[in-house]
Amino acid sequence: MSNQRSTDWSADVEAVYKTEARQLWAMFYAHCTDADRAYDAVQESFFRLQRYQGEPIRDVRAWLLRVGQNWLRDVARSKSSGVRSTEHLDKMPGGTEEPSFILADRETQQLVRDVLGRLREDDRSVLILRYGLGWASNRIAAVLNIKSTAVDMRLSRARKRMAELLEEAGVPHD
Amino acid sequence: MIDPNQDPENDPEQLRTQWTEPEVEHLLEGFFQEEIPQEIRELADDGVTDPVRAAVVARPGMRWIVSAIATSALLVALAWFLRDPDRHQNPLQVETPRSAPQGEPQPVVAQASVLPLLSLTVDRFATDVGLIEQRTALKWETVSVYQPENGVEVAWSIPEVNIELYGVK
Numbered sequence A: 001m002s003n004q005r006s007t008d009w010s011a012d013v014e015a016v017y018k019t020e021a022r023q024l025w026a027m028f029y030a031h032c033t034d035a036d037r038a039y040d041a042v043q044e045s046f047f048r049l050q051r052y053q054g055e056p057i058r059d060v061r062a063w064l065l066r067v068g069q070n071w072l073r074d075v076a077r078s079k080s081s082g083v084r085s086t087e088h089l090d091k092m093p094g095g096t097e098e099p100s101f102i103l104a105d106r107e108t109q110q111l112v113r114d115v116l117g118r119l120r121e122d123d124r125s126v127l128i129l130r131y132g133l134g135w136a137s138n139r140i141a142a143v144l145n146i147k148s149t150a151v152d153m154r155l156s157r158a159r160k161r162m163a164e165l166l167e168e169a170g171v172p173h174d
Numbered sequence B: 001m002i003d004p005n006q007d008p009e010n011d012p013e014q015l016r017t018q019w020t021e022p023e024v025e026h027l028l029e030g031f032f033q034e035e036i037p038q039e040i041r042e043l044a045d046d047g048v049t050d051p052v053r054a055a056v057v058a059r060p061g062m063r064w065i066v067s068a069i070a071t072s073a074l075l076v077a078l079a080w081f082l083r084d085p086d087r088h089q090n091p092l093q094v095e096t097p098r099s100a101p102q103g104e105p106q107p108v109v110a111q112a113s114v115l116p117l118l119s120l121t122v123d124r125f126a127t128d129v130g131l132i133e134q135r136t137a138l139k140w141e142t143v144s145v146y147q148p149e150n151g152v153e154v155a156w157s158i159p160e161v162n163i164e165l166y167g168v169k
Helices: A002-032 A035-051 A060-078 A099-117 A121-132 A137-144 A148-169 B012-017 B021-035 B051-058 B062-082
Strands: B093-097 B109-114 B119-127 B130-147 B152-168
Touching (some): A002 A035, A002 A060, A002 A121, A099 A148, A099 B021, A121 A137, A121 A148, A121 B021, A137 A148, A148 B021
Antiparallel strands (some): B093 B152, B109 B130, B119 B130
16 A cells, blocks of 8 residues: 555656656756756755655645755755866767867856856746747746746846846857 | 047947847857756656646645546446447447358348437427427437458447427427
8 A cells, every 4th residue: 555655656756757847947047057956956856755745735846946946055055066067078089079169168158157147037037948948938927927028028138138248258159 | 549439339349249139049049958957858848737647746635536536437437338238239340250151242231220219309499480399319229231242240339319300380
């Protein structure tokens, strides 16, 4: 009986993971602008949901979001790690691209990341949902609980601000 | 030394670093292609969530409610099916091979039987030409066709709706 409950629960959590993980990753990324850490937050929040045995959860998505954001805050407080993945360096010896190009790309990627980090979190959220997940305004509006026109306005404001910051940071054009 | 008379619009150095909104859009699309982890990218995004699953996770008690609804629907379907005891004895489509008949193929033999009425509704309408009565009858018909050339008998059951209109004097 207990095993059956556990199996059903795992299947349910897995199903929710498949439908919600992308959006959660985007929201966590908007919070911390670190792709790997945002992914860890997704894993952590689902891991805790898997083990959860308390009172019924009213809104699973909100619950996962809160757990992940709290975890991100705890991590930020406990360590300010400046270490980043160096997978890109492993690609250099056997890769076809010149190392200088790869590093230039990485540098640009980091500059854009820094610029994104200077935006307001709600502006970052709409940019990630639109350009990261490719969502339409009405879908973003439903998730953020705002009007579709507000999403478009926020997107426009975020793009303009981003353009200013990119110029300020000297990020090169293609 | 900055030349105060120089038009910034025509300054190549200025133009090189200015970003337009479409350029920002293009940059962000490429940026997120690189930024999103492979595991997240691989998840299907069909634009819909599974509300039943989410509800079950949100409230474990919902599992029993969902199960109860599914079981009730099954029982209703079963009861409707068993309401006519002959229907389940006549499968919707059956192919029964028979031994091929001797000599010339016989004409196709068709048999049809109409089982008792399932429902009858009578409505009356007042129209310009007087009172009209509409009788809507739902019947269950079983048809059997034997094909002697290949020794196959095909039987099927179909619902039949008859709508008849009468003028009421």
